[in-house]
Amino acid sequence: MEEERIFAGKLFDNRKKELRDIKHKAHILCQKYNSMDEYDSNRLSIIKEFIGKIGEKYYMQGPIQFNYGSHTFIGENFFANFNLIVMDDGKIEIGDNAMFGPNVSLMATNHPLIYNERVAMKFPDGHVSSSEYAKGISIGNNVWIAANVVVIDGVHIGNNVVIGAGSVVTKDIPDDFLAYGVPCKPIRKITEEDSKIDLL
Incomplete structure:
Protein backbone atom coordinates (compact mmCIF):
# COMPACT_ATOMS: atom_id res chain seq x y z
CA MET A 1 0.00 0.00 0.00
CA GLU A 2 1.20 3.49 -0.88
CA GLU A 3 0.26 4.89 2.53
CA GLU A 4 2.62 2.38 4.17
CA ARG A 5 5.44 3.73 1.99
CA ILE A 6 4.78 7.22 3.40
CA PHE A 7 5.15 6.13 7.01
CA ALA A 8 8.21 4.03 6.16
CA GLY A 9 9.93 7.20 4.87
CA LYS A 10 10.09 5.95 1.27
CA LEU A 11 9.31 7.73 -1.98
CA PHE A 12 5.61 7.51 -2.71
CA ASP A 13 3.37 8.36 -5.65
CA ASN A 14 0.87 11.03 -4.62
CA ARG A 15 -1.27 10.29 -7.68
CA LYS A 16 -2.20 6.77 -6.62
CA LYS A 17 -5.97 6.41 -6.27
CA GLU A 18 -5.59 5.01 -2.76
CA LEU A 19 -4.05 8.33 -1.64
CA ARG A 20 -6.26 10.52 -3.81
CA ASP A 21 -9.34 9.02 -2.16
CA ILE A 22 -8.09 9.84 1.35
CA LYS A 23 -7.24 13.39 0.30
CA HIS A 24 -10.54 13.85 -1.50
CA LYS A 25 -12.49 13.06 1.66
CA ALA A 26 -10.51 15.64 3.65
CA HIS A 27 -10.80 18.26 0.90
CA ILE A 28 -14.58 17.90 0.64
CA LEU A 29 -15.03 18.10 4.42
CA CYS A 30 -12.74 21.14 4.63
CA GLN A 31 -14.90 22.83 1.98
CA LYS A 32 -17.99 22.00 4.03
CA TYR A 33 -16.38 23.34 7.23
CA ASN A 34 -15.30 26.54 5.51
CA SER A 35 -18.77 27.18 4.11
CA MET A 36 -20.50 26.98 7.49
CA ASP A 37 -21.25 29.82 9.89
CA GLU A 38 -18.79 29.89 12.78
CA TYR A 39 -21.72 29.73 15.24
CA ASP A 40 -23.16 26.59 13.64
CA SER A 41 -23.13 23.93 16.37
CA ASN A 42 -22.48 21.18 13.78
CA ARG A 43 -19.35 22.81 12.42
CA LEU A 44 -16.71 21.50 14.82
CA SER A 45 -17.86 17.89 14.57
CA ILE A 46 -16.85 17.86 10.88
CA ILE A 47 -13.19 17.90 11.95
CA LYS A 48 -13.60 14.51 13.62
CA GLU A 49 -14.84 13.01 10.35
CA PHE A 50 -11.40 13.27 8.75
CA ILE A 51 -8.77 13.99 11.42
CA GLY A 52 -6.49 11.24 12.75
CA LYS A 53 -7.13 12.33 16.34
CA ILE A 54 -8.05 15.49 18.22
CA GLY A 55 -8.88 16.34 21.82
CA GLU A 56 -12.37 17.11 23.06
CA LYS A 57 -11.75 20.87 23.24
CA TYR A 58 -10.61 22.60 20.04
CA TYR A 59 -11.44 25.47 17.71
CA MET A 60 -10.35 26.33 14.19
CA GLN A 61 -11.53 29.69 12.94
CA GLY A 62 -11.27 28.71 9.29
CA PRO A 63 -10.80 28.62 6.47
CA ILE A 64 -8.80 25.43 6.90
CA GLN A 65 -7.17 23.09 4.40
CA PHE A 66 -5.88 19.64 5.33
CA ASN A 67 -4.32 17.47 2.65
CA TYR A 68 -5.02 14.09 4.30
CA GLY A 69 -6.35 14.97 7.75
CA SER A 70 -6.07 11.35 8.84
CA HIS A 71 -2.29 11.82 9.21
CA THR A 72 -2.71 14.61 11.82
CA PHE A 73 -2.93 13.92 15.56
CA ILE A 74 -3.76 16.84 17.88
CA GLY A 75 -4.00 17.02 21.68
CA GLU A 76 -6.38 18.92 23.95
CA ASN A 77 -7.27 22.60 23.84
CA PHE A 78 -6.13 23.35 20.28
CA PHE A 79 -6.74 26.74 18.67
CA ALA A 80 -6.01 27.86 15.11
CA ASN A 81 -6.76 31.29 13.68
CA PHE A 82 -7.62 32.09 10.03
CA ASN A 83 -6.13 30.18 7.08
CA LEU A 84 -4.60 27.06 8.60
CA ILE A 85 -2.86 24.92 5.96
CA VAL A 86 -1.82 21.37 6.93
CA MET A 87 0.06 19.40 4.28
CA ASP A 88 0.03 16.20 6.31
CA ASP A 89 1.41 13.80 3.75
CA GLY A 90 3.70 12.66 6.58
CA LYS A 91 2.47 12.30 10.15
CA ILE A 92 1.90 15.53 12.10
CA GLU A 93 1.71 15.33 15.88
CA ILE A 94 0.66 18.36 17.96
CA GLY A 95 0.56 18.33 21.76
CA ASP A 96 -1.84 19.95 24.22
CA ASN A 97 -2.58 23.68 24.48
CA ALA A 98 -1.24 24.63 21.04
CA MET A 99 -2.15 28.07 19.64
CA PHE A 100 -1.66 28.96 15.97
CA GLY A 101 -1.93 32.49 14.59
CA PRO A 102 -3.32 33.38 11.15
CA ASN A 103 -1.76 31.86 8.03
CA VAL A 104 0.20 29.04 9.68
CA SER A 105 1.38 26.32 7.29
CA LEU A 106 2.60 22.89 8.36
CA MET A 107 4.38 21.34 5.37
CA ALA A 108 5.05 17.67 6.18
CA THR A 109 5.94 16.75 2.62
CA ASN A 110 8.88 17.01 0.27
CA HIS A 111 9.96 16.25 -3.31
CA PRO A 112 13.31 14.98 -4.60
CA LEU A 113 15.63 17.71 -5.90
CA ILE A 114 16.63 15.67 -8.95
CA TYR A 115 13.93 16.30 -11.57
CA ASN A 116 13.65 12.79 -13.01
CA GLU A 117 13.15 11.40 -9.49
CA ARG A 118 10.48 14.03 -8.90
CA VAL A 119 8.37 13.88 -12.06
CA ALA A 120 9.64 11.13 -14.35
CA MET A 121 10.21 8.00 -12.28
CA LYS A 122 8.61 4.99 -13.97
CA PHE A 123 6.91 2.37 -11.85
CA PRO A 124 6.62 -1.35 -12.80
CA ASP A 125 3.13 -0.78 -14.21
CA GLY A 126 4.57 1.81 -16.60
CA HIS A 127 3.06 5.01 -15.22
CA VAL A 128 5.18 8.06 -14.45
CA SER A 129 5.04 9.28 -10.86
CA SER A 130 4.88 12.56 -9.03
CA SER A 131 7.23 11.42 -6.30
CA GLU A 132 7.23 12.67 -2.72
CA TYR A 133 8.67 11.65 0.62
CA ALA A 134 7.80 12.81 4.12
CA LYS A 135 9.52 12.72 7.51
CA GLY A 136 6.66 14.32 9.44
CA ILE A 137 6.43 17.17 11.95
CA SER A 138 6.08 17.07 15.74
CA ILE A 139 5.04 19.99 17.93
CA GLY A 140 5.11 19.75 21.72
CA ASN A 141 2.78 20.97 24.46
CA ASN A 142 2.02 24.64 25.20
CA VAL A 143 3.36 25.94 21.88
CA TRP A 144 2.35 29.27 20.33
CA ILE A 145 3.07 29.61 16.62
CA ALA A 146 2.44 33.21 15.58
CA ALA A 147 1.13 34.57 12.28
CA ASN A 148 2.53 33.66 8.86
CA VAL A 149 4.82 30.87 10.07
CA GLY A 164 7.70 34.51 16.15
CA ALA A 165 5.63 35.85 13.27
CA GLY A 166 6.86 35.31 9.73
CA SER A 167 9.36 32.58 10.62
CA VAL A 168 10.32 29.65 8.42
CA VAL A 169 11.13 26.73 10.72
CA THR A 170 13.64 24.44 9.00
CA LYS A 171 15.38 22.92 12.06
CA ASP A 172 14.39 21.61 15.48
CA ILE A 173 13.60 24.08 18.27
CA PRO A 174 14.34 22.99 21.88
CA ASP A 175 11.97 23.27 24.86
CA ASP A 176 11.24 26.64 26.47
CA PHE A 177 12.69 28.85 23.72
CA LEU A 178 11.52 31.97 21.90
CA ALA A 179 12.55 31.39 18.29
CA TYR A 180 12.12 33.43 15.14
CA GLY A 181 13.62 34.36 11.79
CA VAL A 182 14.16 33.11 8.27
CA PRO A 183 15.46 30.56 8.85
CA CYS A 184 14.01 30.30 12.36
CA LYS A 185 16.57 30.07 15.18
CA PRO A 186 16.30 29.76 18.97
CA ILE A 187 16.85 33.31 20.28
CA ARG A 188 16.62 32.92 24.04
CA LYS A 189 14.95 30.99 26.83
CA ILE A 190 11.52 32.17 27.95
CA THR A 191 11.75 33.13 31.65
CA GLU A 192 9.64 34.58 34.45
CA GLU A 193 10.85 38.01 33.35
CA ASP A 194 8.57 37.61 30.33
CA SER A 195 5.49 37.52 32.57
CA LYS A 196 2.62 39.87 31.75
CA ILE A 197 0.53 38.93 34.78
CA ASP A 198 0.76 42.57 35.91
CA LEU A 199 -1.53 43.44 32.99
CA LEU A 200 -4.29 41.39 34.61
Whole structure:
Protein backbone atom coordinates (compact mmCIF):
# COMPACT_ATOMS: atom_id res chain seq x y z
CA MET A 1 0.00 0.00 0.00
CA GLU A 2 1.20 3.49 -0.88
CA GLU A 3 0.26 4.89 2.53
CA GLU A 4 2.62 2.38 4.17
CA ARG A 5 5.44 3.73 1.99
CA ILE A 6 4.78 7.22 3.40
CA PHE A 7 5.15 6.13 7.01
CA ALA A 8 8.21 4.03 6.16
CA GLY A 9 9.93 7.20 4.87
CA LYS A 10 10.09 5.95 1.27
CA LEU A 11 9.31 7.73 -1.98
CA PHE A 12 5.61 7.51 -2.71
CA ASP A 13 3.37 8.36 -5.65
CA ASN A 14 0.87 11.03 -4.62
CA ARG A 15 -1.27 10.29 -7.68
CA LYS A 16 -2.20 6.77 -6.62
CA LYS A 17 -5.97 6.41 -6.27
CA GLU A 18 -5.59 5.01 -2.76
CA LEU A 19 -4.05 8.33 -1.64
CA ARG A 20 -6.26 10.52 -3.81
CA ASP A 21 -9.34 9.02 -2.16
CA ILE A 22 -8.09 9.84 1.35
CA LYS A 23 -7.24 13.39 0.30
CA HIS A 24 -10.54 13.85 -1.50
CA LYS A 25 -12.49 13.06 1.66
CA ALA A 26 -10.51 15.64 3.65
CA HIS A 27 -10.80 18.26 0.90
CA ILE A 28 -14.58 17.90 0.64
CA LEU A 29 -15.03 18.10 4.42
CA CYS A 30 -12.74 21.14 4.63
CA GLN A 31 -14.90 22.83 1.98
CA LYS A 32 -17.99 22.00 4.03
CA TYR A 33 -16.38 23.34 7.23
CA ASN A 34 -15.30 26.54 5.51
CA SER A 35 -18.77 27.18 4.11
CA MET A 36 -20.50 26.98 7.49
CA ASP A 37 -21.25 29.82 9.89
CA GLU A 38 -18.79 29.89 12.78
CA TYR A 39 -21.72 29.73 15.24
CA ASP A 40 -23.16 26.59 13.64
CA SER A 41 -23.13 23.93 16.37
CA ASN A 42 -22.48 21.18 13.78
CA ARG A 43 -19.35 22.81 12.42
CA LEU A 44 -16.71 21.50 14.82
CA SER A 45 -17.86 17.89 14.57
CA ILE A 46 -16.85 17.86 10.88
CA ILE A 47 -13.19 17.90 11.95
CA LYS A 48 -13.60 14.51 13.62
CA GLU A 49 -14.84 13.01 10.35
CA PHE A 50 -11.40 13.27 8.75
CA ILE A 51 -8.77 13.99 11.42
CA GLY A 52 -6.49 11.24 12.75
CA LYS A 53 -7.13 12.33 16.34
CA ILE A 54 -8.05 15.49 18.22
CA GLY A 55 -8.88 16.34 21.82
CA GLU A 56 -12.37 17.11 23.06
CA LYS A 57 -11.75 20.87 23.24
CA TYR A 58 -10.61 22.60 20.04
CA TYR A 59 -11.44 25.47 17.71
CA MET A 60 -10.35 26.33 14.19
CA GLN A 61 -11.53 29.69 12.94
CA GLY A 62 -11.27 28.71 9.29
CA PRO A 63 -10.80 28.62 6.47
CA ILE A 64 -8.80 25.43 6.90
CA GLN A 65 -7.17 23.09 4.40
CA PHE A 66 -5.88 19.64 5.33
CA ASN A 67 -4.32 17.47 2.65
CA TYR A 68 -5.02 14.09 4.30
CA GLY A 69 -6.35 14.97 7.75
CA SER A 70 -6.07 11.35 8.84
CA HIS A 71 -2.29 11.82 9.21
CA THR A 72 -2.71 14.61 11.82
CA PHE A 73 -2.93 13.92 15.56
CA ILE A 74 -3.76 16.84 17.88
CA GLY A 75 -4.00 17.02 21.68
CA GLU A 76 -6.38 18.92 23.95
CA ASN A 77 -7.27 22.60 23.84
CA PHE A 78 -6.13 23.35 20.28
CA PHE A 79 -6.74 26.74 18.67
CA ALA A 80 -6.01 27.86 15.11
CA ASN A 81 -6.76 31.29 13.68
CA PHE A 82 -7.62 32.09 10.03
CA ASN A 83 -6.13 30.18 7.08
CA LEU A 84 -4.60 27.06 8.60
CA ILE A 85 -2.86 24.92 5.96
CA VAL A 86 -1.82 21.37 6.93
CA MET A 87 0.06 19.40 4.28
CA ASP A 88 0.03 16.20 6.31
CA ASP A 89 1.41 13.80 3.75
CA GLY A 90 3.70 12.66 6.58
CA LYS A 91 2.47 12.30 10.15
CA ILE A 92 1.90 15.53 12.10
CA GLU A 93 1.71 15.33 15.88
CA ILE A 94 0.66 18.36 17.96
CA GLY A 95 0.56 18.33 21.76
CA ASP A 96 -1.84 19.95 24.22
CA ASN A 97 -2.58 23.68 24.48
CA ALA A 98 -1.24 24.63 21.04
CA MET A 99 -2.15 28.07 19.64
CA PHE A 100 -1.66 28.96 15.97
CA GLY A 101 -1.93 32.49 14.59
CA PRO A 102 -3.32 33.38 11.15
CA ASN A 103 -1.76 31.86 8.03
CA VAL A 104 0.20 29.04 9.68
CA SER A 105 1.38 26.32 7.29
CA LEU A 106 2.60 22.89 8.36
CA MET A 107 4.38 21.34 5.37
CA ALA A 108 5.05 17.67 6.18
CA THR A 109 5.94 16.75 2.62
CA ASN A 110 8.88 17.01 0.27
CA HIS A 111 9.96 16.25 -3.31
CA PRO A 112 13.31 14.98 -4.60
CA LEU A 113 15.63 17.71 -5.90
CA ILE A 114 16.63 15.67 -8.95
CA TYR A 115 13.93 16.30 -11.57
CA ASN A 116 13.65 12.79 -13.01
CA GLU A 117 13.15 11.40 -9.49
CA ARG A 118 10.48 14.03 -8.90
CA VAL A 119 8.37 13.88 -12.06
CA ALA A 120 9.64 11.13 -14.35
CA MET A 121 10.21 8.00 -12.28
CA LYS A 122 8.61 4.99 -13.97
CA PHE A 123 6.91 2.37 -11.85
CA PRO A 124 6.62 -1.35 -12.80
CA ASP A 125 3.13 -0.78 -14.21
CA GLY A 126 4.57 1.81 -16.60
CA HIS A 127 3.06 5.01 -15.22
CA VAL A 128 5.18 8.06 -14.45
CA SER A 129 5.04 9.28 -10.86
CA SER A 130 4.88 12.56 -9.03
CA SER A 131 7.23 11.42 -6.30
CA GLU A 132 7.23 12.67 -2.72
CA TYR A 133 8.67 11.65 0.62
CA ALA A 134 7.80 12.81 4.12
CA LYS A 135 9.52 12.72 7.51
CA GLY A 136 6.66 14.32 9.44
CA ILE A 137 6.43 17.17 11.95
CA SER A 138 6.08 17.07 15.74
CA ILE A 139 5.04 19.99 17.93
CA GLY A 140 5.11 19.75 21.72
CA ASN A 141 2.78 20.97 24.46
CA ASN A 142 2.02 24.64 25.20
CA VAL A 143 3.36 25.94 21.88
CA TRP A 144 2.35 29.27 20.33
CA ILE A 145 3.07 29.61 16.62
CA ALA A 146 2.44 33.21 15.58
CA ALA A 147 1.13 34.57 12.28
CA ASN A 148 2.53 33.66 8.86
CA VAL A 149 4.82 30.87 10.07
CA VAL A 150 5.83 27.95 7.84
CA VAL A 151 7.05 24.74 9.47
CA ILE A 152 9.02 22.49 7.11
CA ASP A 153 9.00 18.68 6.91
CA GLY A 154 11.19 16.86 9.43
CA VAL A 155 11.05 19.52 12.17
CA HIS A 156 10.50 18.88 15.89
CA ILE A 157 9.33 21.84 18.01
CA GLY A 158 9.70 21.25 21.74
CA ASN A 159 7.43 22.08 24.67
CA ASN A 160 6.62 25.64 25.83
CA VAL A 161 8.02 27.20 22.64
CA VAL A 162 6.99 30.47 20.97
CA ILE A 163 7.69 30.85 17.23
CA GLY A 164 7.70 34.51 16.15
CA ALA A 165 5.63 35.85 13.27
CA GLY A 166 6.86 35.31 9.73
CA SER A 167 9.36 32.58 10.62
CA VAL A 168 10.32 29.65 8.42
CA VAL A 169 11.13 26.73 10.72
CA THR A 170 13.64 24.44 9.00
CA LYS A 171 15.38 22.92 12.06
CA ASP A 172 14.39 21.61 15.48
CA ILE A 173 13.60 24.08 18.27
CA PRO A 174 14.34 22.99 21.88
CA ASP A 175 11.97 23.27 24.86
CA ASP A 176 11.24 26.64 26.47
CA PHE A 177 12.69 28.85 23.72
CA LEU A 178 11.52 31.97 21.90
CA ALA A 179 12.55 31.39 18.29
CA TYR A 180 12.12 33.43 15.14
CA GLY A 181 13.62 34.36 11.79
CA VAL A 182 14.16 33.11 8.27
CA PRO A 183 15.46 30.56 8.85
CA CYS A 184 14.01 30.30 12.36
CA LYS A 185 16.57 30.07 15.18
CA PRO A 186 16.30 29.76 18.97
CA ILE A 187 16.85 33.31 20.28
CA ARG A 188 16.62 32.92 24.04
CA LYS A 189 14.95 30.99 26.83
CA ILE A 190 11.52 32.17 27.95
CA THR A 191 11.75 33.13 31.65
CA GLU A 192 9.64 34.58 34.45
CA GLU A 193 10.85 38.01 33.35
CA ASP A 194 8.57 37.61 30.33
CA SER A 195 5.49 37.52 32.57
CA LYS A 196 2.62 39.87 31.75
CA ILE A 197 0.53 38.93 34.78
CA ASP A 198 0.76 42.57 35.91
CA LEU A 199 -1.53 43.44 32.99
CA LEU A 200 -4.29 41.39 34.61
